[in-house]
Amino acid sequence: MISAYWLEILTMAGIMSIAALGLYAIKATGQLSAGHAAFMGLGGYASGVVTGKLGLPFFLSFVVAVALVLVVATAFAYMTSRLRFFYQAVGTLAFGETLVLVMYNVPYFGGASGLQPIPLQTTFTLVYVILGLSIYFFIRFEHSRLGQAFRCVWEDDTVAASMGIDVTKTRILSFTMGSAFAALAGVLYAHFLGIIEPKDLDFLRSLTLLIFVAFGGLETHWGALFGTYVLTLLPEVARFSVYDRYTIYGALIVVTMVFRPKGLLTRKPLGAPDGPIARVGMPLLRVLAAVLPVGRRAAKAKARAERP
Numbered sequence: 272m273i274s275a276y277w278l279e280i281l282t283m284a285g286i287m288s289i290a291a292l293g294l295y296a297i298k299a300t301g302q303l304s305a306g307h308a309a310f311m312g313l314g315g316y317a318s319g320v321v322t323g324k325l326g327l328p329f330f331l332s333f334v335v336a337v338a339l340v341l342v343v344a345t346a347f348a349y350m351t352s353r354l355r356f357f358y359q360a361v362g363t364l365a366f367g368e369t370l371v372l373v374m375y376n377v378p379y380f381g382g383a384s385g386l387q388p389i390p391l392q393t394t395f396t397l398v399y400v401i402l403g404l405s406i407y408f409f410i411r412f413e414h415s416r417l418g419q420a421f422r423c424v425w426e427d428d429t430v431a432a433s434m435g436i437d438v439t440k441t442r443i444l445s446f447t448m449g450s451a452f453a454a455l456a457g458v459l460y461a462h463f464l465g466i467i468e469p470k471d472l473d474f475l476r477s478l479t480l481l482i483f484v485a486f487g488g489l490e491t492h493w494g495a496l497f498g499t500y501v502l503t504l505l506p507e508v509a510r511f512s513v514y515d516r517y518t519i520y521g522a523l524i525v526v527t528m529v530f531r532p533k534g535l536l537t538r539k540p541l542g543a544p545d546g547p548i549a550r551v552g553m554p555l556l557r558v559l560a561a562v563l564p565v566g567r568r569a570a571k572a573k574a575r576a577e578r579p
Contacts, residue, residue, distance in 0.1 A: 278395055284503040285398040286459045291483045291495040292405050293452030298489055299418075300445040301425040303360040306367030307453055307480050312472030313370065314340050314454030315461035319386040322462070329392040329462065337454045344450035348443040364474055374469040385468030386461075393463035401455060409492040421445055486527055488534030497536055 273281070294307045317339045318332035351362045374380050381387060412418045420441055423431040428438045461467040470476075483502055488494020505520055527535060 280504065280507055282393070282395045282398050282463060284500050285395075285402045286393075286456050286463065287480070287483065287503060288496050288499045289398075289402055289405055289459070290453050290456035291480055291487075291499045292409060292492055293449040293456065294480050294484050295489075295492050295495040296409075296421075296449035296452060297446050298484060299421040299425055300442045301356070301428070302442060302446060303356050304363045304446070304449070305360040305474060305477050305481070306363035306365075306370075307449070308474075308476035309363075309367035309370045309472045310340050310344060310450040311453040311457040311460065311476075312374075312467060312469075313343065314457030315467040315471065316374065316380060316386055316457075317454075318458040319389040319461045319467055320380075322392070323386065323389045329390065332462075333455070333458055336458045337451050340450050340454035340457075341447055344447045345443065348446035352439050352443060364477075367472060367474060367477060371469045371472050374472065381468075383469065385466045387466040389461050389465050389467065391462060391465050393459045398459055398463075401459070405452065405455075406492070406496070413492070417441075417444075482524060485534055486524055488536035490533060490537045494534045494536040498534065 290307065290311050293310075294304060297304045297307070314336040317336040321327045321332040321335050322329055347363075347366060351359055354362055375383055413422075420431070420436050423434065423436060424438055424441050424445075431441075432438050457467075460471070483498040484495045485498070486502060487496065487498020502520070502524075505523070531537070
């Protein structure tokens with residue numbers, strides 16, 4: 272049996288995984304969101320108002336929260352559609368911090384104390400059912416025409432436009448879809464803790480989600496899941512060293528960014544050239560293979576096989 276402590280940790284990891292999948296969906300078209308937690312928090316606040324203040328059913332809060340975030344995210348993505356990468360990141364950061372100030376200063380949302388009490392409706396089973404459905408969605412989506420269009424826009428938007436893909440609409444759809452997953456995570460988060468505060472929408476929470484995705488892998492949804500679980504569970508596993516566990520955490524992230532700049536899980540095999548060591552090491556291995564007797568024999572056999 273899993274202890275109550277680990278059940279709570281795994282439930283939170285599942286919620287953050289759903290939010291990280293949403294961030295991956297945004298990154299899938301080459302966009303960078305530094306305010307992803309704002310959309311997650313907006314979904315949490317909306318669901319908290321529906322269940323905590325209006326007394327409506329829990330499952331209705333999913334509909335209201337996702338619908339609200341879809342409208343806001345679509346409008347925001349349309350207004351910032353001409354911005355690219357870091358400029359867009361600044362725009363999302365500004366939106367997130369503005370939303371934090373609104374939640375701090377509107378008494379209806381609880382101000383600095385947060386919106387509470389929110390009914391505790393989120394369970395381990397519910398989280399993993401939604402996470403399982405989300406994973407299935409991304410598996411199917413990546414092999415669909417729209418999923419291929421997302422990837423094409425990420426690789427080269429000029430080529431994508433020349434192939435007839437509407438780059439602007441694809442990016443708006445990507446941003447909206449990712450924000451909807453953030454809203455789902457926000458609903459689960461608010462009803463798991465029974466409270467949601469303005470600090471849950473700030474840049475630090477968005478940065479945490481960015482680290483999860485960048486560490487696990489930018490090129491596949493499995494990377495977002497892997498990074499979230501490893502970096503969520505690692506500090507708990509490393510509790511044997513109260514002072515060093517976050518040093519280990521930081522060192523692991525730095526080493527990964529140096530040697531696997533696209534994350535641990537990519538679309539390339541693990542042995543493919545990637546990072547400074549690989550770029551130096553692979554040419555060296557080719558030279559050694561040509562010099563060593565085994566390498567020379569293999570080269571001669573290949574040349575004989577290629578003769579007409």
